[in-house]
Amino acid sequence: ADIGIAMGRSGTEVTRQASDMIITDDNFATIVAAVEEGRGIFDNIRKTLQYLLAGNTGELLLMAVCIVIGLPVPLLPIHLLWINLVTDGLPALCLATDPIDPAVMARRPRPRSESITDGGFFGGMLLTGFLTASVAFAAYLLALKADGVETARSWAFTVLVFAELLRSFGARSATRPIWGMASRANVSLLLVVGLTLALQVLSQHNAVMGSFLKTVPIAWPDGMLLFVLGAVPLLVLEMTKAVRRTRGPMR
Secondary structure, eight states: OOSOEEESSSSOHHHHHHOSEEETTSOTHHHHHHHHHHHHHHHHHHHHHHHHHHHHHHHHHHHHHHHHTTOOOSSOHHHHHHIIIIITHHHHHHHHTOOOOTTGGGSOOOOTTOOTTTTTHHHHHHHHHHHHHHHHHHHHHHHHHHHOHHHHHHHHHHHHHHHHHHHHHHTTOSSSOGGGGGGGOOHHHHHHHHHHHHHHHHHHHOHHHHHHHTOOOOOHHHHHHHHHHHHHHHHHHHHHHHHHHTTSOOO
16 A cells, blocks of 8 residues: 555554544545545646646747747737736636546546646647737737737737637646536636626726726727637637547546
C-alpha cells in the first residue's frame, strides 16, 4: 500500500499516530468520497490555470505581433486590466468551484509523479492562445484599414472579451463537449458570463461605459460579426475534443 490508514473512532492512538490517513467516521466508503473530491479539486485547479494562462498567451501574442510589424498598440492598459480582472478573473473563479465530473472515478489513477501541467497542458494553452490572438488580430486589421486605430482597438478588445467568455464554457472539460456537461451545470459561470457580456455590449452603446473602457460605438451588425469571430476558438477547441474522445478516456 502507498499509505497507511487508521480508524478515527475505534483505532488506537498508536495506529493513528503511525498512519497517513485517519478515517474519522470509521467508514471505508469515506475513502472513495475523498478520492472523488481530490480528483475534482485537481481537475478544477488544472482547468482554471490553463484558462488563465491561455488567455494571457493570446493577449501577449496579439501585442507582440502588432509591435513587431510596426502597427499601433492594439490594446490599451484599461483593456488589459478589464480582460484580466473581469473577463478572465470572474469565470476563473467559477471554474475553480466547478461541480465534479460524475465520471471522475471511472478514470485510471494518475501516476504519483504527474503534475498539473502534464498531459498536454502547455500544448492546449498555446493552441488556445494562438486561436484567440488570431481572431483578435483579424478584427483589428479589418477595422484599422476601414475606420482607424480607435475603432480597431475596440474591435480587438471586444473580440478578446467574447472569445474568453465563450471559451470558459468549453474549459470545463478537456474532452467532454459543452452539451455533455448539462447534467452538472455551473450556474455561477452562466451568471458571470451573462453579466460580463451585458457590460461589454453596454460599453459599445453607453457613453459612460465607453469613456471608462476607451471604446467607440460598434454597430449591431459589426457586433454580431465580432461575436462570431469570438466563437471561433471555442468551436476549434470543441473539434479537438471530439478527436481526443476517439483516442482515449474522458478527462
